[in-house]
Amino acid sequence: MKIPPVKGTRDFYPEQMARRNWIIDGWKKVSLRNGFEEYDGPIFEHLQMYQIKSGQEIVEQLFSLQDRGGRDLAIRPEITPTLARMVNQQIHSLPRPIKWFAVPRLCRAERPQKGRLREFFQWNVDIIGEDRADADAEIIFTTIDYLRTVGLTSKDVRAKISSRRLLAAVLTSIGIPAERLDPIYAVLDKKAKLPPETFQALLAEQVPDKDQAGKIHQFMALESVEGVAAITQPTEALTKALDELRSVLSVLKAMGVAEFCGFDPGIVRGLAYYTGIVFEVHDIAGELRAICGGGRYDNLLRDFGGPAIAATGMGMGDCVLEILLEQRGLLASQMPKRGLDYFVALAAPQFADAMYEVTARIRSQGRSANFSYKQGGLSKQLKEAAGQNARKCVIIGQEYKDHREVVVKDMAGGAQETVNLEQFLARLNS
RNA sequence: GUGAAAGUAGCUCAGUUUGGAUAGAGCAUUGGAUUGUGGUUCCAAGGGUCGCGGGUUCGAAUCCCGUCUUUCACCCCA
Numbered sequence: 416m417k418i419p420p421v422k423g424t425r426d427f428y429p430e431q432m433a434r435r436n437w438i439i440d441g442w443k444k445v446s447l448r449n450g451f452e453e454y455d456g457p458i459f460e461h462l463q464m465y466q467i468k469s470g471q472e473i474v475e476q477l478f479s480l481q482d483r484g485g486r487d488l489a490i491r492p493e494i495t496p497t498l499a500r501m502v503n504q505q506i507h508s509l510p511r512p513i514k515w516f517a518v519p520r521l522c523r524a525e526r527p528q529k530g531r532l533r534e535f536f537q538w539n540v541d542i543i544g545e546d547r548a549d550a551d552a553e554i555i556f557t558t559i560d561y562l563r564t565v566g567l568t569s570k571d572v573r574a575k576i577s578s579r580r581l582l583a584a585v586l587t588s589i590g591i592p593a594e595r596l597d598p599i600y601a602v603l604d605k606k607a608k609l610p611p612e613t614f615q616a617l618l619a620e621q622v623p624d625k626d627q628a629g630k631i632h633q634f635m636a637l638e639s640v641e642g643v644a645a646i647t648q649p650t651e652a653l654t655k656a657l658d659e660l661r662s663v664l665s666v667l668k669a670m671g672v673a674e675f676c677g678f679d680p681g682i683v684r685g686l687a688y689y690t691g692i693v694f695e696v697h698d699i700a701g702e703l704r705a706i707c708g709g710g711r712y713d714n715l716l717r718d719f720g721g722p723a724i725a726a727t728g729m730g731m732g733d734c735v736l737e738i739l740l741e742q743r744g745l746l747a748s749q750m751p752k753r754g755l756d757y758f759v760a761l762a763a764p765q766f767a768d769a770m771y772e773v774t775a776r777i778r779s780q781g782r783s784a785n786f787s788y789k790q791g792g793l794s795k796q797l798k799e800a801a802g803q804n805a806r807k808c809v810i811i812g813q814e815y816k817d818h819r820e821v822v823v824k825d826m827a828g829g830a831q832e833t834v835n836l837e838q839f840l841a842r843l844n845s
Numbered sequence: 846g847u848g849a850a851a852g853u854a855g856c857u858c859a860g861u862u863u864g865g866a867u868a869g870a871g872c873a874u875u876g877g878a879u880u881g882u883g884g885u886u887c888c889a890a891g892g893g894u895c896g897c898g899g900g901u902u903c904g905a906a907u908c909c910c911g912u913c914u915u916u917c918a919c920c921c922c923a
Contacts, residue, residue, distance in 0.1 A: 419896090422914070475846085476921085493923090521923085526846075529916070530923080537923060685922070707923065732923030762881045797883035805883095812881060826883070 423525075423533025429753070435536070437750055438733055438740075439518050442538040445561040446516035449553065451540055454515045456497035462487040464496045467718060476523040494519040494539055495688075495712070495728065496719065502543055503721030511544030514553075530704045530735040538707075541728030543716070548659050551692040551711060552666035554729045558696060558707055559672045561731075566745045572706060575679035576694040578660045579710070582683065584653035585643065589630045591622070599631075604683035606635055607701075640664070640678050656691075663692055688712040692727065698739055706739065707731035756782040758800035758826075762793050762812030769811050773821070773836065777809075780843040800826065809839070 420426060427435055443453065462479050479489040491497060494517050502513060517539045527533055540557050542550040555574055562572055582603070586596055602617045609617070615632070622628045633646050640660050647653070660678065667676050684693045691711030698706065709729030717723040740746045759774045761767060770786050777784040785803060787796045793810065800808050805826055814820040814833055823839060824831035 419914070523922080525922075526920090527915080528918090531921095535923070705923065730923060735923065760882085764880095792879070793881050794879055794883075799883085801883045808883085810881075822881090824882075829883085831882085 421533075423527035425532065425534070433750060433753070434737065434746060435733065438737065439536065441561060441565055442518055442731075445557060445564060446540055449540075449557040449560060451514045451516040451557070454498070454501065454517050455519065456491070456494060456501060458520065459488045459490050460497060462489040464500070465489055465492060467496070476525050478522050478524055490522045491519060492521055492523045493730070494521070494537070495541070495715065498539070498541060499715050499719040499721070503716055503719055506716070506721055506724065512550065513543040515543070516540040530738055532734055536733040538731040539728060541726060543726040544724055546713065546725035548662035548692070549666055550725075551727045552663045552670070554709055554727055555663070555667060555676065555694055556670050556672060558709070558729055558731065559675045562696065562706075563672070563675075565740060566749065567739070567743065569674040571699060571739070571743060572675065572696050573699055574676045574694055574696045575682045576660070576663060576676060576692065577678065577680055577682040578656050578692050579683070579689050580652070580691050581643070581656035581660055582680070584650060584656045585634055585647060586631070588647045588650045588653055589627050591627065595621070600683050603631075603635065603681065604685075606681045635680050637680055638678065659692065684708060684710060688715050688718070690714055703739060704735050706735050753804055755785055755800075755803045755805040757784040757807050757809055758796070758803060758805035759784055759786040759809045759811065760793055760796035760800065761786075762810055764790065766811045766815055769815055773809060773811065776840055777843065780840065782843055
């Protein structure tokens with residue numbers, strides 16, 4: 416009986432596994448050079464962990480289970496709660512700022528679509544214990560540093576940056592009461608996806624006052640933070656939020672990635688736990704979902720029973736990224752091909768023992784080597800070597816019996832030389 | 846979770862309109878041509894319960910119903 420793969424999951428055959436490794440290796444390399452340390456947690460946690468703060472949608476999308484002791488558990492749909500738990504446990508002994516990253520495998524029981532599956536990998540970088548905008552800027556820089564490294568340019572992707580604090584300050588200063596903010600956020604978040612008339616209609620439902628709605632439209636149309644002053648009287652909160660956003664943009668400029676970044680008031684993000692700077696990276700053509708998203712979540716550690724400590728971070732899934740890299744031809748051109756250092760071939764069957772010995776000795780020198788299991792002729796073996804993308808072939812034949820010599824053939828150019836076996840093996844290390 | 850479209854060999858597809866005999870092609874795989882020299886070429890082979898289940902019919906890949914999966918649009922996110 417054939418059992419199908421589970422909905423929304425992927426099988427990683429060697430070719431796909433190579434892609435996945437290449438993407439994840441890049442994430443790790445860039446994290447480390449930006450000064451982050453790797454951590455990980457368990458793949459499941461108490462169900463309750465996600466009911467505290469993850470937002471309604473994520474809770475509905477949980478894969479949950481009961482263990483044999485009747486405990487309610489869930490496979491992690493995100494790693495940030497785990498991070499909060501881990502940091503809270505050792506908060507008094509961890510030197511700050513805490514700059515940690517992880518590449519967890521996550522599961523959400525969503526309906527699968529292009530760029531969204533039920534099981535995926537997500538690169539997370541977080542800075543905990545620093546409330547200055549420098550930390551937000553570093554998160555965004557690290558994100559761009561990776562995207563730039565894999566070959567994406569400012570013509571391909573753009574980091575759209577905004578601020579929850581700014582949005583709240585603007586809305587408050589034009590007279591929107593605090594309890595009205597959340598439903599308005601939800602509408603503003605959709606602006607980029609809706610036709611202007613639909614957006615206008617939705618906003619009018621939430622903000623019937625023409626004057627207020629007009630100001631919101633004005634704000635949402637801004638392309639630079641400097642336009643905010645013309646819309647409303649600066650309150651203390653507004654000035655503070657503006658300074659923070661300016662500061663992030665100015666650090667990013669100094670770090671040399673200004674061309675990738677811009678203020679975009681349309682970035683609001685889900686209601687979950689963001690409190691300050693928020694950002695998303697999108698493909699410029701706007702064909703795909705967000706490549707990554709992140710922001711400041713200063714209340715999360717406290718919500719998980721710890722002290723009130725500032726935090727900011729980012730998550731990037733592998734699905735959309737891979738589609739974009741594929742589209743741009745950046746995978747095909749950069750993926751390392753499967754390769755083999757040496758293929759050991761046999762010109763006559765009586766040297767089989769030498770073939771095994773040479774293969775093993777090459778391997779023990781740290782080089783990869785294969786030989787053929789088949790009894791075929793040399794021609795067949797070279798064909799097999801070419802199929803495995805071997806860089807060189809070691810051919811064992813009559814010379815071996817006569818003078819302990821082997822033929823070493825360069826598969827790219829075809830040149831070959833006859834060398835003493837011991838000298839050949841000694842040379843491998845140099 | 847809601848709505849729509851599509852499922853034929855490992856992959857890309859033909860055949861479905863108009864039901865008819867052992868369901869085809871290219872690529873890929875395996876073997877041979879090739880007993881001391883590979884990537885080319887030529888020949889051959891293997892590989893399908895036509896997604897699955899039921900119905901209509903003398904007869905179903907083809908028509909009908911259900912179901913699963915995928916894709917797209919919502920919802921939301923990475």
